[in-house]
Amino acid sequence: MNSIAKSVLQSVKHGRAPWLRNSSAHSGKQRFRRLVLGIETSCDDTGAAVVDESGCVLGEALHCQKEVHLQTGGIIPVVAQQLHRENIEQVVQEALRASGVSLAELAAVATTVKPGLALSLGVGLQYSLSLVNRHQKPFIPIHHMEAHALTIRLTHHLEFPFLVLLISGGHCLLAVAQGVSDFLLLGQSMDIAPGDMLDKVARRLSLRKHPECHSMAGGKAIEHLAQTGNQELLTFRLPMQQYRNCDFSFSGLQNLVNNAIVQKEKEEGIQEGEILSCVKDVAAAVQHAVTVHIIQRTYRAMLFCIKNSILPSKNATLVLSGGVASNQYIRKGLQNLADANDFALLCPPPRLCTDNGVMIAWNGIERLRAGLGVLHSTAGIRYEPRAPLGIDISKRVEEESIKVPKLKKIRWLAS
Template sequence: MLSLIVRVIARKTLNFDSFFRGTIFKRHLILGIETSCDDTGCAVLDFDGTILGESLYSQHLFHLMNGGIIPPLARDLHRMHIETVVHQAVKESGLCFNDLSAISVTTEPGLPMSLSIGTKYGKYLCRHYKKPFIPIHHMKAHALTARMVKRDLEFPYLVLLVSGGHCLLAIAKSADDFLLLGEVIDNAPGEIMDKIARRLKLKNLREYSVLSGGRAMEVAASKADNPLEFEFATPLMHYRNCNFSFAGLHNKVTRTIITEEKKYNVAPDQVLPSVNNICAGFLLSITRHLCHRIQRAMEFIDARNLILPQHRILVMSGGVACNNIIPQGIEIICNEFGYKLVRPPPKLCTDNGVMIAWNGVERWKAKVGVLQNFDHVDYNKCSPIGESIIEEVTQANLKCKWIKLDKFLNLITNGENQKAVV
């Protein structure tokens, strides 16, 4: 009799579980996989942007010890950890793969060796569990993440994406429609920061030993006793467009470091006594450059009436958006032109599975790129974010009266550090 009761209870429990999955989990759920560079990320989101489960494996320390990202090593580490990362995110969500509506995966742009791991594994999951595949553009995902945490953010809005591989200004018109106003013509700012941090040997100091180059430079700059000691020229001052360039600035800073090393006769493993002021001067130059291009973009947008006053939002995202010095200057430009600066939280500015899952949600809602047949989808090293109107911006030949950054200089000089986040 007792065993019969146990079997009945068990059957009712199973029926309840089946009912629960068949009703509550009819809401759409998207799993996102990110492997565009050196982070293996995964997350499960619902359509409200609720993060049900997430997992991230960072390769940062491996590449830090090697002086930069090594693509074959990044690929092998992705391959080694992707299954664990994905299953951890799903387990944390309390779901199973059959509960998912679709799987979104970064397929472009990025390191081909890294992208290949995520793309292949995502396709495998879609075939095995018979789920739609949503290919994701990495930079569009960065641009749209702010809409997950700021739900009243409507299209169109202005986007500044700054990272170790990209720097661009664009107008986000929809989840899949972007207008490119300007892009970097050489090296991205995050890459330059890492290179200069290595050249300054910041990792030889214990407090910076496990920090990224950009973060180490930010902390060092905040300790500067004379931020204006080294004034580096602002790039592209005579070019009336919205493109970016950081290679020349990199060369100027490198020459300054060499001069300072000779001046102080530093040993190969020693750090310059002027390191904090060099970092401050470098970040000041980057901030001016970004502010000039942003100001021209805003004036061009006003002239063409591309964004209505009620949509005057500048979203800043990407790894460099974690920096808390640069946005202080950018916010001055935003205030002058009636824009609100929006930054996602730092953990969502760097590469992660959440932004890929959210872009999957955006694309599902927009009915764009949700594929049942995905055999033809491949990964791509390079991919434009949208239609380029860079030539139109150049032909407009806008001569700007630059907004003064005196307030920003005072903030830096006084060592103040503000955060402009959502």
Template structure:
């Protein structure tokens, strides 16, 4: 049930996101209406450095957070007094970045006498889809981004069961490194893109997408754990011994993209088999939600859609504009917590004690349960691509 005030209006939540390199602010109400948003991207700045520099990210957040929040309020035609609560990412993420958002969020609470709602960044990604689509609990979520890769069952707003996570690097991080090694940023058509976007666009130009092939990894590990380091080692080993013309760069990117997609799909398919075998979600409600920056990749989305069709799951992708880090997803997570009265802090001393966390678990770990299930799984054929 949606909590309303005596004037019967929906509550309005302002969300602040500064977990990594984007300064975001979003304003939503508890009906799911996006009232205003603003963002300052540091992408081009960090692209010049070949990766995110935490000190620079923190400094830029401080420079822009006031303006970003003012712009969001202006776009919503609201003032702080119209806001019912402030929601802010407090974990996990870069400490220097998280600190800026946490401090500013608490500052707004002090001057506006507002409740504070600390937000877990990955939980927000997992729930963002519900702002635009009716996705009912429980559901399976796949989060893939520059900082994370995991599979989990979303039981409700505050309860998650992790089925698998990354053993090493996140997919977005590795794709960025491969793009840098291929020097895609030196090509005008890719110069404004992050690594994953550049590889996807280059792959779409492949004349012979099957020219290169990379053996899959962890095929004998019957769990849902991800490992992108093994794939990247094979890719970099090849890159260190070969030189390409432009056509081969495109073909190589197609092979890279396919190898990543197959690895993600196999782990996701096993998570589906686990859910089906244990009857954890009723057949008519079985849904896969995909979110995170890498979820913007249309090729990956197509492969996952094929897996869903074969395994009886409905495929739902978070709208691409909300897949990357943004303030709207934080505001919406705050709205869902407000409606269920979960972790809404009103005591001033309690609010001031809220701290940031660089690392944070995602709900309860069921990784061993999946391993014990020992599910043999052969990836469905993706030949309909």
């Protein structure tokens, strides 16, 4: 183990999920339910879980690398890879012990193979292939974004189709889930993801030096400070207003924010690395701009889906997932948007919005039940750092040029 990892290595956290419906892994009919082990290493969290086909989470474990990457100011792929290597065996064994299930009892092993950091994906795939080949188990390769999208079906009884908004540190997309492994991609980020942007703004603002935020990840620090900031102090031009599609862009907005920070530093006579007196106002304005951009694109997706009968005109559902889904300001804005358009808004519990083994195991269950992508030979299986989700119909969305009604100043977001 390298010296950095030693100093910040966290103990593996495990335990039964709060929505567990049958706490005994070996009672009665439970013995005959198919069980899937899920393994997740797409970015910086090493996760594993055992889930049965009724949705019971029998055991899980997670090793989080957050403290390591907070120290270095961002995820360094080779460091993430090393930490996955050091912890994957312990995490998988901990999940199995917590579940009371042996490898022999598993129906399959499901593992994230796309998309994600290449070095991280490689660790999970190599370990999983060794496991399935040694124990002669079927292997289910998992698309990370599909797993995020379908997690809601573990926690809620939800039928297809439904609209999905996935927002995280590495991804941002809108899609319609029509079935397991059946998605229509309406739009996605053309550059960076919202979580990545918020983290970069937090670093530029040196929020780790702020007494209220020294132990917080960047996006969480922005959200915390924004609660007591004045979002109207700064106004940022919203991205892609000239394009009537469902794509997102956050890099241009980040540049505007950086320029505004430079200007404020000049006005206050401070150097980069020092804390602005108006830092809370900057955080509030940035969070607000990100939220309005997300809401506008989601609004267009709703209108497109209803117009084309892709979703029901009444009682349709918007599913929100991914790490940024835990931001309460963004969630409240989307809740108001959903309410105004007769959509239900559903979101998994916060701990299942971030990367974890449970969502991978559940996606494995969904695919096992549907008979999709269950491999009995792993020859030729590869990881894919970049991988689209479903059928891309974003051009069709743009061609329809749907105008989004004004959102009434958006002040209701903060109410």
